[in-house]
Amino acid sequence: MTEPRKSPAFLFDLDGTLVDSVYQHVVAWREALREAGIDLSVWRIHRRIGMSGGLLVQALLSETGVELSEDEVKQVQSRHAELYAEQIRTIAALPGASALLAHLTRTGVPWIIATSGRSAGARPMLAKLELPDDTPMITRDEVRWAKPDPDLFMSAAQRLGVEPAGAMVVGDSIWDILAARRAGSIGVGLLSGGYGREELERAGAFRVYEDPAAMLGHLHELGVRT
Amino acid sequence: MTEPRKSPAFLFDLDGTLVDSVYQHVVAWREALREAGIDLSVWRIHRRIGMSGGLLVQALLSETGVELSEDEVKQVQSRHAELYAEQIRTIAALPGASALLAHLTRTGVPWIIATSGRSAGARPMLAKLELPDDTPMITRDEVRWAKPDPDLFMSAAQRLGVEPAGAMVVGDSIWDILAARRAGSIGVGLLSGGYGREELERAGAFRVYEDPAAMLGHLHELGVRT
Numbered sequence: 001m002t003e004p005r006k007s008p009a010f011l012f013d014l015d016g017t018l019v020d021s022v023y024q025h026v027v028a029w030r031e032a033l034r035e036a037g038i039d040l041s042v043w044r045i046h047r048r049i050g051m052s053g054g055l056l057v058q059a060l061l062s063e064t065g066v067e068l069s070e071d072e073v074k075q076v077q078s079r080h081a082e083l084y085a086e087q088i089r090t091i092a093a094l095p096g097a098s099a100l101l102a103h104l105t106r107t108g109v110p111w112i113i114a115t116s117g118r119s120a121g122a123r124p125m126l127a128k129l130e131l132p133d134d135t136p137m138i139t140r141d142e143v144r145w146a147k148p149d150p151d152l153f154m155s156a157a158q159r160l161g162v163e164p165a166g167a168m169v170v171g172d173s174i175w176d177i178l179a180a181r182r183a184g185s186i187g188v189g190l191l192s193g194g195y196g197r198e199e200l201e202r203a204g205a206f207r208v209y210e211d212p213a214a215m216l217g218h219l220h221e222l223g224v225r226t
Numbered sequence: 227m228t229e230p231r232k233s234p235a236f237l238f239d240l241d242g243t244l245v246d247s248v249y250q251h252v253v254a255w256r257e258a259l260r261e262a263g264i265d266l267s268v269w270r271i272h273r274r275i276g277m278s279g280g281l282l283v284q285a286l287l288s289e290t291g292v293e294l295s296e297d298e299v300k301q302v303q304s305r306h307a308e309l310y311a312e313q314i315r316t317i318a319a320l321p322g323a324s325a326l327l328a329h330l331t332r333t334g335v336p337w338i339i340a341t342s343g344r345s346a347g348a349r350p351m352l353a354k355l356e357l358p359d360d361t362p363m364i365t366r367d368e369v370r371w372a373k374p375d376p377d378l379f380m381s382a383a384q385r386l387g388v389e390p391a392g393a394m395v396v397g398d399s400i401w402d403i404l405a406a407r408r409a410g411s412i413g414v415g416l417l418s419g420g421y422g423r424e425e426l427e428r429a430g431a432f433r434v435y436e437d438p439a440a441m442l443g444h445l446h447e448l449g450v451r452t
Contacts (some may be wrong), residue, residue, distance in 0.1 A: 016269075023252065023268045041320055041437060042249045043242075043420040094267060194269040198424030211267060 007109045007224050009167040011156045011185065014115035014137075015050065016172035016193025018097040018212065019125045023194075024087040025049050025080075029056070032079035038066050046194060050173030052116050052146030053077045081121060088124055094192050096213025098130045103216060109224060113137040114156035116146040116175070136160075148175040150183035157185070168206075168222060170215065177203040188222065190215065233335045233450050235393040237382045237411065240341035240363075241276065242398035242419025244323040244438065245351045249420075250313040251275050251306075255282070258305035264292050272420060276399030278342050278372030279303045307347060314350050320418050322439025324356045329442060335450060339363040340382035342372040342401070362386075374401040376409035383411070394432075394448060396441065403429040414448065416441065 016022040029045045040060055048056040057073050068076070104111045115122050119139040126135050136159060143151040150164075157164045169180035172193025180187035181204055189200030189208040197208045207222065209215040215222075242248040255271045266286055274282040283299050294302070330337045341348050345365040352361050362385060369377040376390075383390045395406035398419025406413035407430050415426030415434040423434045433448065435441040441448075 020267050020269075023249065023272075026249065027253075039318065041246050041418055043246075043418050046420055092265065192267055192269050194272055194420065196422035196425040198428060199422040202424060 006166065008222060009110040009160050009162040010104060011153050011167050011169045012111060012113050013171035013176045014113050014122055014125060015117060017170055017190050018094060019091055019128055020094050021091045022049050024091055025084060028080045028083035028087065031083050032076050033060065035079060036068065036072060036076050038064060040064065050116060050175040051148055052140060053080065081118065084121055091128060093128045094211050096211060096216050100212040100216040101129065101131065110160045110162060112156045112160055114152040116140050116152065148178040150179050153179055153183040153185055174199060174203040177205050232392065234448060235336040235386050235388045236330060237379050237393050237395045238337060238339050239397035239402045240339050240348055240351060241343060243396055243416055244320060245317055245354055246320050247317045248275050250317055251310060254306045254309035254313065257309050258302045259286065261305060262294065262298060262302050264290060266290065276342060276401040277374055278366060279306065307344065310347055317354060319354045320437050322437060322442050326438040326442040327355065327357065336386045336388060338382045338386055340378040342366050342378065374404040376405050379405055379409040379411055400425060400429040403431050
């Protein structure tokens with residue numbers, strides 16, 4: 001008796017990985033922080049996208065030496081959510097994202113979305129990806145700690161019924177790759193969120209592709225036999 | 227008779243190096259290209275900022291397979307300039323930029339700005355840097371080929387009366403570092419334009435700092451004795 005050969009499962013980050021939304025997040029954070037009296041260079045905000053919103057604000061505060069109360073931090077996060085929502089119509093799926101997910105579904109490879117974003121911002125992305133509303137997705141609302149903690153990816157693997165070691169995390173930021181390693185999964189990087197190849201490799205990504213379209217063209221490199 | 231010990235001269239890129247304007251350029255290019263029927267992922271545009279506008283459009287066209295006439299390319303460039311001009315009020319000097327330039331001036335170290343941008347977009351940045359209107363600056367209008375050709379930096383060195391080999395180019399993009407090498411100058415990278423440290427190092431940057439403030443704190447590493 002031999003077990004059937006198993007494909008890895010895929011745990012996908014959302015922003016910058018499946019949808020081209022990183023710059024809209026950057027702009028929304030910059031404005032929300034500015035309203036709270038915190039002026040920051042844009043690149044510093046970009047480099048924090050993908051981590052939990054609370055941690056992002058704390059990290060940026062510690063760099064600037066500014067102190068905000070817990071309520072003020074919540075206010076910044078809620079302004080970010082509002083400002084981001086205003087820009088949702090300008091966001092498009094990344095090239096190949098819909099095709100990649102459709103291909104995995106068609107060939108029986110398990111996959112799920114796991115995002116540090118809240119459900120309110122993440123759910124509208126499903127339509128852009130031509131996915132049904134009940135597509136499996138773990139959001140920040142469902143875990144105590146978002147990336148770079150491993151909880152999102154561990155919950156996502158559990159939802160699929162796979163071990164984290166048998167899953168690959170696909171993400172655009174070093175927070176995805178760090179959370180993947182902490183969960184015991186293999187990280188795959190995409191350049192479509194604006195990080196450089198070397199940063200993702202140095203963080204520990206097993207492979208780096210330009211975007212979902214390029215990953216779809218190289219699935220055999222990830223052990224997918226179809 | 228010994229010659230007085232000479233400091234290196236500094237040739238500064240502008241966008242992403244002295245002013246926090248890269249994301250405004252990205253957004254303006256994205257919109258100008260979209261109006262011409264070219265939908266591109268934002269990160270692909272970001273990675274081209276800093277090269278000449280004509281080359282940027284050609285490079286993006288060749289990636290997408292779209293063809294535009296010479297007039298249409300000019301139209302995209304002119305729309306970019308308009309859309310960028312609308313956002314100029316949102317642009318700020320990068321941390322330490324004014325202090326760094328003032329320090330160099332005070333200690334007699336020659337410096338000049340050399341930008342792939344046109345004078346119309348670049349001149350308004352001088353006020354943001356607390357610099358007089360007649361600050362020495364070489365813009366795209368004054369050379370046949372902008373970065374990554376070496377012409378801008380060679381003209382800049384000539385304007386200062388120094389040899390390119392005795393000058394350091396300070397820039398945020400790999401186009402600056404490439405143009406520096408082609409000019410025979412040493413490249414110094416800044417992270418403030420959104421590139422990663424490893425990309426700039428791999429392109430050949432001698433040192434990489436976070437932003438002008440960090441460079442000011444490490445001028446001794448660049449051979450500046452003050």
